[in-house]
Amino acid sequence: WEASPPRDLLVDAPVRRVATSGVVVKTLREACRRAAVVVLCLDWDREGEAIAFEVIDVANSVGAPRFARATFSAVTPVDVRRAF
Numbered sequence: 001w002e003a004s005p006p007r008d009l010l011v012d013a014p015v016r017r018v019a020t021s022g023v024v025v026k027t028l029r030e031a032c033r034r035a036a037v038v039v040l041c042l043d044w045d046r047e048g049e050a051i052a053f054e055v056i057d058v059a060n061s062v063g064a065p066r067f068a069r070a071t072f073s074a075v076t077p078v079d080v081r082r083a084f
Contacts, residue, residue, distance in 0.1 A: 017050070025058055032059040041070045041083070 032038055038059045042048035056067065070083035 017054075020054065028055065028058045029062050032064040033062050035059075035064060037066045037068055038064045039068045039070055039084075041072075044071065044073065 038055070040052045040055060042052045042055075052069075059067070070080075072079040072083040
């Protein structure tokens with residue numbers, strides 16, 4: 001961390017997509033088909049954003065009707081309630 005400029009770590013770092021296992025995608029598709037709203041509850045970092053977009057791609061493939069984003073940085077009862 002200390003040897004690298006922050007820009008290299010946060011902005012210019014390459015993002016590599018790795019295929020998600022078939023079981024995870026299948027389960028996600030089944031859940032999205034039944035959902036009225038897909039709520040994304042992921043970290044606010046690059047990895048969390050990448051996961052969110054992967055979930056959106058899968059959900060859109062089965063016609064998920066709406067998306068919402070819950071935003072929080074800690075998993076405490078107060079922070080989770082504030083997110084919604």
